[in-house]
Amino acid sequence: MPDDALQLLLAGALALVLVQVAFLSHDSAHRQIFHSAARNDWTARVLAGCIAGMSVTWWRNKHSRHHAAPNQVDKDPDVQLDAIAFTPYAVAKRGRLGRWIAARQGWLFFPLLTLEGIGLHSSSVRHLLRRDANRLDRIEAAVVMSRIAGYVAALYLLLPMGKASAFLGLQLAVFGVCLGAAFAPNHKGMPLVPAGMKLDFLRRQVLMSRNIRGGTLTDFALGGLNYQIEHHLFPSMPRPTLRQVQPIVREYCALHGVAYTEVGLFASYRIVVDYLNNVGLKARDPFQCPLAAELRSASGRDLA
Template sequence: MRAGGLLDRRTGYYVRDFVITLGGTALAWAAVAWAGSSWWVLALAVPLALLWARTAFLGHDAGHHQIARTARSGWWLGLLLGNLLLGMGQSWWNDKHNRHHAHPNHVGKDPDVGEGVLVWTAEQAERRRGVWAWLARHQAAAFFPLLLLEGFNLKVSSVVHLRSGARRAGRSWRDGRGGRLVEAVALAVHAAGYLGLVFTLMSPGKAVVFVLVHHALFGLHLGCVFAPNHKGMAMPGPGERWGHLRRQVLTSRNVRGGVLTDWLMGGLNYQIEHHLFPSAPRPSLRRLQPLVRAHCARVGLPYTETGLVDSYRQALRHMREVGAAVRD
């Protein structure tokens, strides 16, 4: 992998992606300004949601040190892409996502399978009561509708994280009060700029509907990208200790596809390769895949890859089976 340069940074690729994404976003907002007096402006929420997802993918890659050479540069890049452009706090995302990468699908260690609105194990389901029990029983049917709220959840969770962690000093200035203050200011600038732009370019009624549609589609897109990766895959039991290779491969699922799938999923359809080599740049993942697959075959480790629709089917089947454990 090193000899083939597959772990080297791809500066040219990311510069091009930055220019296309940010330039496309600027053009989309110019189109919003032109169509702001018509209800057709709501149609522009679709390309803006797609472009926000592209920005989120760049922020994801920056958080994994795929783009910048130093942690400091990566932090400022994450601040720009996450806090300022999306209103999504990078410290919240990095903390949550790093814990997920360290222990994917491990209850008690991976926040993505922690007990929340949805449940991921029969033990979590059995503790549900009242309306939460009803939701758990029907969570497979409610999953995609709930994703429409994810765009707002990302913003709320970012603010809650900053408030709860403001007094916890980290290893550097960026992890302590100073870094959190800068993040909070960037989130406030995003909120003021986004709402100011929307309510300036269109009437209040259109602006409210536009914000709702834009964030709903953004959340749905991101949820549809992350849902196929681990849901319904192996989950280490209490006390089980798996090695790095086994832990990352058995809990992850790749999604088969071509250039369009790679683009829509930001390269995260190569989830196994990404988990094994999280700092490998996105354009290298497709070339990493045959090497990883061959190694898994040599050591007798199952390598899971399926189509996009089947990946959703497997994830929803797991959610349905877990929900069936809810007591009447």
């Protein structure tokens, strides 16, 4: 095998390893691995900061808000992105070029994920270098920035500039696509919750989440996030247990008339692309769907 091809193959392999490290950091941050909360927290810090080069503090803050209110337009940071519009209102605020892009953002979504690796590192550093950072944040900032700088320096010391740049670019692109492709099917294209709407815990977590069918390979490739409904109901439950409780959760949802969504992986990607392409088009109300009717019904019961 030519040396150039081998270097790129190694870059892709490293990206896949770092994706699994990120999944393990996610599990540890949710305190799924050890009985000790402190041991979980420090494991998450080491995996994220020292190995993956990301801030677990930044991620936990963002991810906790997502778990508290998935797909709620005024609370979930995952539906408040600048690059992607999730509501007709977000599209309407854009200029002509922005609306043109929004009409095609479903097709652009996966290519944009090639930049997700850079975005994760950048967001981590910005969060850790903020003015009100505490002592622990400053220590984490030193660790994360040392890891990023050391990795880049090692590449350019060991490889010619062109090969080092290609290695770094491919590694970041594969990392971003694989990580983003694992998170994308979970909530995108599911109903959005209007600002201020109150829901009970079961409906809030189940109706806005989507499971992905598959076997052991799917479980590994998606880091257990394919059991998104179970994960949102029991965020500290260890990843291997989610498959075991799935039949119980599905039966409970059926008993209480709560829609339980599960599709294949590629079907989920088609749903995501179609949804993103049609946000703001055809004057479509994102809440006009069977699940939204259930949301309204649940909300009415809560307010009654």
